[in-house]
Every structure is written in C-alpha cells, then in structure tokens.
Amino acid sequence: MTKTVEDILEPKPEARPRIYAYTIDDLAHDGLLKVGQTTRDVRARVDEQLRTAAITNYRIELDAPAERADGSAITDFEVRDALKAKGFENPTLEWMRCSVADVQTVLTELHTGQKRSGTHHLTFPMRREQAEAVDLTHSYYMSRWAEDMHAVPRFLWNAKMRYGKTFTTY
Secondary structure: OOOOHHHHOOOOOOOOOEEEEEEEOOHHHOOOEEEEEEOOOHHHHHHHHHHOOOOOOEEEEEEEEOEOOOOOEOOHHHHHHHHHHOOOEEEEOOEEEOOHHHHHHHHHHHHHOOOOOOOOOOOOOOOHHHHHHHHHHHHHHHHHHHHOOOOOOOOOOOOOOOOOHHHHHO
C-alpha cells in the first residue's frame, strides 16, 4: 500500500504576515525605527538581518499582525508611506524617524480604514450607557429633521466628568 505525499507530510502552516519595528542603540540610529515585514518569526528575521554586521545592541519595539479585517495583507511599504504622509522623515530605505506609537497608529489606520489624529491607536467599544446616549441623540436629531429639515437640533447630555462625552462624539 502506497501513501501520498499529503498522507506522509504534515500540511505546511499558513504564513501569517507580521509588521515589526526595531531600534539600534547607537548614535547613527538615534531616533530611528526600522520598519519591516516578515512571515516568519520576527526575532529570527531581525537576527538574520543584523548577524552579518555583528550588531547585537538592538531591541524589537513592535511585532504586530499585518492583516486587515478582510484578510488582505498590510505591507511595510504601506506603513512607511502612511508615516511619510503624516510628515515623518524617511532618511534611508526602511528607517523612519518616528515613535513606536506613531507606527501603531498607522497600523490601526490601515487595519480599520479610519484616519486617526495624534497617536491614538487603541480601539475599544463604547460602554452600554454611552451607546444608548448616542442612539437617543441620533433618534432625536432624526425626529427633528423629519419635522423640519432645516432645523438645527440641540441635545444636551447631562453627564458627569469621566463619562466619555468626547469619545462618544466620534
């Protein structure tokens, strides 16, 4: 009885793209992040890049999935282009003069398709009471516009500090 190759060998795991960023602790790379992409282990990939130059004073600052919600891949070129569009310097090849939070913000923008200001890269849902307040406000606005499409509705939230009024407006 003969076995097929598929029966003998385990299936190859699907490659999952990763975006990484690392720093090198020396004057020439001060303030710079190397932004790259791999489908392998990030540490192994960075070691491979730096081994020939005998560089050991590096630190991996970011190791993040490079996939959008629809499954398409985010490339390191897209990340660097988005950073450049935000005004960050790209002195050489894959090196960017920015912070890890800036890279995380760009990754969040590329993941979600929404532009963010500053370094706001964390995403989280509204609390139940916040969602209810937004729904109530939306319903009121729609009812006012149904009566008079030129009306300028006003709706005051009597909410305490730390409620998240600014967060819920976006």
